[in-house]
Amino acid sequence: MTRQLTTQNATITTAAVEVKTLTISGKQVTLAVFRQLKEEPLIAEDGTLNGEPWGSVNYHPDKCSAAAEHLHVVWQKGTELRRAYVDGTPNFDRVLSGGYRVSADWYSSVAANRYLTALVYMGLKTSNESILDSRPPSFATRHATHLSRLDFPEELSQAETFSVRATVPQDAVDAADLASAYIHAQTEADVGGEGALSSGWQKQTVEQRQEEVSRLRVKYDEAMSALRAMIEKCGGFDAIGDAYTAEIAAEEERRRRHHDVHASLAKLPQLFIAV
Structure with missing residues (x-):
């Protein structure tokens, strides 16, 4: 037995x-x-x-x-x-065939998303140019956001031993899109009515462009107010940054233990x- x-x-x-x-x-x-x-x-x-x-x-x-x-x-x-x-090896270190790493290699969290959202807001407040690239027109990728001109802190994209992936809410995407449209409209308005066939057409063109600038500015301000309210609901910029920093430090320690x-x-x- x-x-x-x-x-x-x-x-x-x-x-x-x-x-x-x-x-x-x-x-x-x-x-x-x-x-x-x-x-x-x-x-x-x-x-x-x-x-x-x-x-x-x-x-x-x-x-x-x-x-x-x-x-x-x-x-x-x-x-x-x-x-x-x-x-x-730990799951976050595994490499699949072809050299691709498993998704666990990327770290993501609510704290990282909030931190990126706060950075987008600050970037929009301080930048005088669009922080969005043109987005692909295809249906599968039309909602992808390409934040290329915002200078993110190094630790957001690459921590000491791992990468961080974060996403922003639609409010942040809308604010960034409106900022891009507003900057473009303002550039067009600054040109004036150059190239118009007559002074009448030139005046009308200038007025239309200024109206578009005003319309976009109102919508942009509304989007930024909504984005700021979202940030303040999470405790404000300092609290969001502190939470993200503490979480990244804890994740680095967890991976070291593994x-x-x-x-x-x-x-x-x-x-x-x-x-």
């Missing part, structure tokens, strides 16, 4: 050639017993361990030997033993079990 493997009856012994075996009541653990261990993650989301790792077993109970580099680790949770599938844990697990002794 196969006995259950527990922390009370399981031990690790070392042979003369430094081969470590996992035993139960003095007998080497079999594959059947190993398979009975409940599988549970060893590494928590915050990069800490959920228990004490004992060692790795070079056996793939789920026929995963062809998968990416990984370990099957035996670990202790309280008074019970568990087994865990541990990837060779790297350290993976490095330590890679050095675990291999535990030999019987066929």
Whole structure:
């Protein structure tokens, strides 16, 4: 009769050639017993361990030997033993075929979105030119926003060890679009009625262009007021910046813990079990 493997009856012994075996009541653990261990993650989301790792077993109970580099680790949770599938690298470091990184490499959050929104507002307030490139006309990409002329702080686009991806609400896109349209209309108005066939047409052209400038200015001011209200609802510029900075620092620390844990697990002794 196969006995259950527990922390009370399981031990690790070392042979003369430094081969470590996992035993139960003095007998080497079999594959059947190993398979009975409940599988549970060893590494928590915050990069800490959920228990004490004992060692790795070079056996793939789920026929995963062809998968990416990984370990099957035996670990202790309280008074019970568990087994865990541990990837060779953290998920945010994985590279897919073709050299593409998984989406987890990018960090995104509400705090990052709010920070970018605040930067867009400040950019619109201080810039005398459009901060938007022309947007692609295709249906699939017509809502894409290209904020190319706004000088974002370096830490928003690239933190110490990872990239940050952020999006802005439609109010920010509308304000940026109106700013672009307003600047263009003002440029046209500054030209006046040059090229008109008569003084009458020239006067009419100037009036029409000035009316367009006034109309766009009103709508732009309304959009900026709505955007500022959104920012103030989130605590204002300082609070948004502080929250973003603290969150990025915490994420960098979390990723560092994951790297350290993976490095330590890679050095675990291999535990030999019987066929």
